[in-house]
Amino acid sequence: MPSPAGASGDSLSRAIQTVLTSLEGSKAENIVSIDIQGKSPLADHMIVASGRSHRHVAAVAEHLLRALKEEGFGAARVEGLAGADWVLIDSGDIIVHVFRPEVREFYNIEKMWAAPDLEDETLH
Template sequence: MPSPAGISGFDASSRALNTVLASLEDSKAENIVPIDIQGKSSLGDHMVIASGRSHRHVAAVADHLLKALKDAGFGAARVEGLASADWVLIDSGDVIVHVFRPEVRDFYNLEKMWLAPDLEEETLH
């Protein structure tokens, strides 16, 4: 499947990540944490976790991001959770974005799961 504008997969993935990070910064999302999941998951190349201050802010951050991805040529991303705006998941293919209210983010603590030490590299005796 060709990448947008004939860009290689790596470049398209980096461009998508840059679009996501710029949009989140512009929307005043908080605690933005990009995580490289290449080689760890077939879900995508990058995961980004961010917080909004309230239901309304989470929804506004997600709406702004969806528009930014579409305007940048990445098409319509898949989205879940926008109606309740506690935890919105946006899947653009190469980049998966989670936007949480702070309490929900603390409860699920996705960063701990994805940023934990790689146990495959340790030798168990």
């Protein structure tokens, strides 16, 4: 499975644009794009979005999976599609979270990734 980034920044940029275009086309709400390069070994980028209902979350996720495959990024790994409260799509260097609004508010993962790095703070 080809990685959406790995080879070049252009590939990562193209993958991010594919994800954002797919989410917007599916009418996902409150889309937030977070650069996590150097903050996590899991990925270089995280995108968080909301769907209005279980059905909408599932449709947004399925549309995104199709878009990634059609654009040549391979089959992404997916978790949570059956329940559709919180669907995680891992396409390699980009992780996408699609939540129902109540679940997103409860976990508030954007706030966690916006926290300052402990290594960046000087302790006296």
